[in-house]
Amino acid sequence: MWQYLVKRLVSLIPLLLVVSFIVFMFIHIIPGDPARLLAGKEATAEEVEMARVSLGLDKPLYEQYFIYLKDLLTGNMGYSVKSGAPVSQLIGDRIMPTLGLTFLSIIWALVVGILIGVVSAVFRNKWPDHLGMFTAVSGISLPNFWVGLVLIQLFSVQLGMFPTGGAEGWSSYIMPSFALGAGIMAMIARFTRSSLVESMKQDYIRMGRAKGLGSRQIIFGHALKNSLIPVVTVAGLQFGFLLGGSVVVETVFSFPGLGTLLIDSIQFRDYPVVQAEILLFACQFIVVNMIIDVVYSYLNPKIRYE
Amino acid sequence: MSDLLQVKNLKTGFQTENGFLPVVHGISFHVNQGEIVGLVGESGSGKSVTSLSIMRLFHDTRGKIADGEILYKGENLLTFPEKKMTKYRGKELSMIFQEPMTALNPVLTIGKQMRETIMLHLGMSKKEAHQYAIEKLKLVGIPRAEQVMEDYPHQLSGGMRQRVIIAMQISCNPSLLIADEPTTALDVTIQAQILKLMEEIQEKTNMGILLITHDLGVVAEICDRVIVMYAGRIVEEASAVDLFENPKHPYTKGLMESAPKIGSKKDRLNSITGTVPNPNNMPKGCKFAPRCPVAMPICHEKEPELMADGNHSARCWLLDEEVKKKEEMLNA
Numbered sequence: 145m146w147q148y149l150v151k152r153l154v155s156l157i158p159l160l161l162v163v164s165f166i167v168f169m170f171i172h173i174i175p176g177d178p179a180r181l182l183a184g185k186e187a188t189a190e191e192v193e194m195a196r197v198s199l200g201l202d203k204p205l206y207e208q209y210f211i212y213l214k215d216l217l218t219g220n221m222g223y224s225v226k227s228g229a230p231v232s233q234l235i236g237d238r239i240m241p242t243l244g245l246t247f248l249s250i251i252w253a254l255v256v257g258i259l260i261g262v263v264s265a266v267f268r269n270k271w272p273d274h275l276g277m278f279t280a281v282s283g284i285s286l287p288n289f290w291v292g293l294v295l296i297q298l299f300s301v302q303l304g305m306f307p308t309g310g311a312e313g314w315s316s317y318i319m320p321s322f323a324l325g326a327g328i329m330a331m332i333a334r335f336t337r338s339s340l341v342e343s344m345k346q347d348y349i350r351m352g353r354a355k356g357l358g359s360r361q362i363i364f365g366h367a368l369k370n371s372l373i374p375v376v377t378v379a380g381l382q383f384g385f386l387l388g389g390s391v392v393v394e395t396v397f398s399f400p401g402l403g404t405l406l407i408d409s410i411q412f413r414d415y416p417v418v419q420a421e422i423l424l425f426a427c428q429f430i431v432v433n434m435i436i437d438v439v440y441s442y443l444n445p446k447i448r449y450e
Numbered sequence: 451m452s453d454l455l456q457v458k459n460l461k462t463g464f465q466t467e468n469g470f471l472p473v474v475h476g477i478s479f480h481v482n483q484g485e486i487v488g489l490v491g492e493s494g495s496g497k498s499v500t501s502l503s504i505m506r507l508f509h510d511t512r513g514k515i516a517d518g519e520i521l522y523k524g525e526n527l528l529t530f531p532e533k534k535m536t537k538y539r540g541k542e543l544s545m546i547f548q549e550p551m552t553a554l555n556p557v558l559t560i561g562k563q564m565r566e567t568i569m570l571h572l573g574m575s576k577k578e579a580h581q582y583a584i585e586k587l588k589l590v591g592i593p594r595a596e597q598v599m600e601d602y603p604h605q606l607s608g609g610m611r612q613r614v615i616i617a618m619q620i621s622c623n624p625s626l627l628i629a630d631e632p633t634t635a636l637d638v639t640i641q642a643q644i645l646k647l648m649e650e651i652q653e654k655t656n657m658g659i660l661l662i663t664h665d666l667g668v669v670a671e672i673c674d675r676v677i678v679m680y681a682g683r684i685v686e687e688a689s690a691v692d693l694f695e696n697p698k699h700p701y702t703k704g705l706m707e708s709a710p711k712i713g714s715k716k717d718r719l720n721s722i723t724g725t726v727p728n729p730n731n732m733p734k735g736c737k738f739a740p741r742c743p744v745a746m747p748i749c750h751e752k753e754p755e756l757m758a759d760g761n762h763s764a765r766c767w768l769l770d771e772e773v774k775k776k777e778e779m780l781n782a
Contacts, residue, residue: 344510347552353507354547355567355618357542358533363564369557445557447600 148441148448152434159430167423168212171415172205181415184225197299216423222416226409231420236404239424241311242394242401246386248317249325254379257329261336261375266363268341276333283330292323293394309398320397324390328382335378339371346370373443384429453521454658455481455504455543455626460518462503463729464498470516471729473499481626484656486649488673488690490663490705494726496661496682501628504660505545506535520676522626541571544619548631550611554603561599564618571622582743586617590647609640614646630662645671666709670694678702681727681737688762698764700742736767744768746777 171178179196180187187195196202199222200211215221221231264276299319300308307316343349344367367423388404394403402421409417441448457479463472464735474496482489492496502508503515506527509654520527522543527535539545547553555563564583568574580599587595590613592773603611612632619627629648633641652659661673669690676693678686678701686699697703704722724741727733733740739749748767759767767773 323730347547347549348555350507350509351547351553352555353509353536354505354539354545356538356570357538357566358536361566366555366558370555443557447606 145441145448146226149438152437156450158432158433159160160427163426163430164213164423165209167419167426168209170419170422174415182225183414185413218437221420221423223436224409224414224417226412226414234417235402235420235424238400238402238405241399242390242403243378245317245321245324245394245401246352247381247397248321249386250328250379250383250389252321253325253329253332253382253407257332257379258336258372260333262340262363262368264337265340265344266276266359273337276403280330280333280337283326283333286326288327289392289396291326292320292393295319295323296397296421311400315397316397320390320393320399323396324386324393327348328386329381331382332375335375336371339374340367343367343371369443376436376439380432380439384432387425387432398432401440453480454483454485454523455660457500457504457520458519458521460503460520461516461665463514463516465512465514468490470514472516473729474503476518477679477682477684478685479677479684479687481656481658481660483625484652485674486652486659486661486672488661488663488669488676489665489679490669490676492664492726493680494681495679497664497679498630499682501545501630501660501662504628505539505543506546508532508537530608537571540567540619540624541622543626543628544624544625545616546612546619546627546629546632548634550608550615550635553586553609553615556603558602559599560601560603560606560614564599567618568621573706574779583617583621584642586621590617590651591616591643592617608636609644612636612640612644614649616644616647620655620657623655624657626658626660628660628662631664632661633668634663634665640730641668642671648672658681666705678705680731682736683765684756685738685766686762686764687756688764692762696762698759698769699738699766700744700768701738702764704741704743721756736765746773748773 171181174181176330177192179192179199179201182199182201183192183195200208203211219232221235223230224234227234260276260279264273267273295306296308296319299305305315306319310316344363346367349362349367352362357365390399390401391403391406393399394401395407396406402424405417406421408414409421457477457478459478460474461476463470477500478487480485489497489500495555499513502513504520504527506515508514513530518528522538527538531537553618554560561580561583564586565574565576565579567756568579568582569576574581584595584599587598592598592610592613596680598606598610603614606614612635632648633644636644645668648659648661651657661668663669674689675689676687677684678693678699680701684734685698686693686702688696688698688757693702694706698704701722704720707720708722710719722741724736726736727740733750735753736742736745736749736752739745742749746767754765754767754770756763756765759769
């Protein structure tokens with residue numbers, strides 16, 4: 145197991161290098177003079193030249209990349225054009241609320257999704273199944289910004305139970321995480337259901353029954369672990385998208401996370417911040433994928449021993 | 451010898467969109483304590499459905515037992531509530547399946563799957579069950595049993611897996627073991643080993659075994675008595691010796707002729723022409739008549755009863771003296 149983990153970690157290094165290179169090139173690929181972009185729209189010609197030298201943009205490209213890598217490793221991601229604050233600090237302020245929001249969303253989506261999926265599979269084609277799948281279809285079909293707006297109208301404006309936005313205390317996390325997780329919950333429910341139904345048809349299930357196992361042992365002891373393999377894949381991918389994709393929900397709830405920071409930065413053409421966020425999202429995706437692989441190998445011994 | 455299992459007039463079939471489709475048509479047979487009974491037939495003859503009926507393993511399928519009795523030690527299993535039946539499965543009656551590759555759960559260790567049954571039926575602690583399971587694995591000839599307990603199914607060969615399954619299914623000392631084509635998916639050399647193992651276990655434990663197979667070679671190897679099935683009916687029943695010396699039903703004869711023989715100079719094997727009739731479209735008279743080389747007019751009209759001659763019975767008009775006489779007169 146440890147061997148597998150180390151192998152996976154080592155294989156990340158080239159991937160991270162490629163990602164960092166693409167992100168580094170971002171500022172050179174977009175049209176226009178990078179020094180002007182970074183100095184800001186109102187900068188004079190002199191200021192642009194000063195920026196070029198101070199940012200090292202007069203050096204050859206490969207040297208710039210190495211400097212960029214070195215800075216990254218020391219936590220220096222440049223300075224915001226808008227506020228002049230270090231990008232690392234801006235990100236640092238926003239990362240915890242977003243992480244909290246995504247974790248909350250994925251956890252409730254997993255718990256409820258798997259539960260609905262199992263119930264639907266066990267009571268296949270009976271009313272609990274129909275109810276569960278109706279919930280799932282709703283979750284997939286309703287766009288999260290709409291869910292967010294309805295929640296605000298209902299629970300904040302009408303009932304006054306939760307704040308309309310911000311990230312002050314746990315109550316401000318409830319509605320955004322619900323809006324964010326609904327679609328994922330629905331997808332997990334559907335995958336769990338179909339996967340469990342499929343597992344229940346397998347020979348080892350009949351064998352389990354021939355051994356004298358009861359339905360509960362059959363479902364939870366034998367079928368579910370097999371069924372979770374595809375579910376983990378879906379959940380993991382969704383989680384990766386969530387980290388970057390909470391932009392819409394964060395905007396609806398004016399939630400001070402990475403999503404709103406990204407929107408602000410794009411609107412202001414604050415390229416160092418945008419660049420850092422892209423890198424961050426890419427890394428998060430890679431890390432999530434790695435975690436999925438590890439969970440996957442736990443669930444499926446065939447992978448572990450290859 | 452007492453009847454361990456007695457199947458009476460069992461009718462099983464599948465619930466389809468067009469109503470109930472019978473697959474097993476009122477068969478009756480028995481298995482004694484300490485006896486190995488072979489249930490032989492082609493694919494589609496209803497032999498697997500019969501075995502699943504005895505175990506009542508039609509969960510999540512459209513299978514349904516429509517009529518009959520299955521008496522196990524005198525108790526009718528078909529009247530048991532599911533909960534009681536669950537307690538009997540694996541403890542009183544056990545089953546081995548055809549596909550050792552898929553019958554074990556791929557994500558659980560052999561140990562977990564072995565202990566599960568033992569803890570459930572024999573009420574042992576995890577530790578006791580572990581030791582007990584190792585003993586059982588050794589009993590079925592698995593080398594380094596301690597190590598195998600930690601292995602996952604994909605790390606074992608087909609033959610080893612079938613041994614594990616046998617160990618698992620006999621671990622709670624069932625009185626009846628149903629083996630549904632236990633050697634079909636295995637190499638020939640492994641087949642012989644598994645059969646020998648089953649025979650040894652049977653001798654040690656005196657359990658009754660119902661061996662389902664399409665392979666007469668397997669039957670000749672270990673069975674005491676044989677039941678031949680065709681199209682959901684029993685067409686012949688006799689002791690193994692009797693059946694091989696004196697097969698009475700043309701279908702049984704056909705099966706025997708289609709098996710390769712050492713020393714035969716023929717280039718091609720004999721085969722029974724045609725296929726088993728579709729349950730949706732059964733012929734009117736004897737179900738084998740359309741494929742039978744010696745069919746008479748009456749065979750297409752009326753289905754014969756199972757006619758007994760001592761302990762040897764067959765379902766064929768040729769055994770009916772009157773019909774035979776009439777036929778001879780017509781031919782003369």
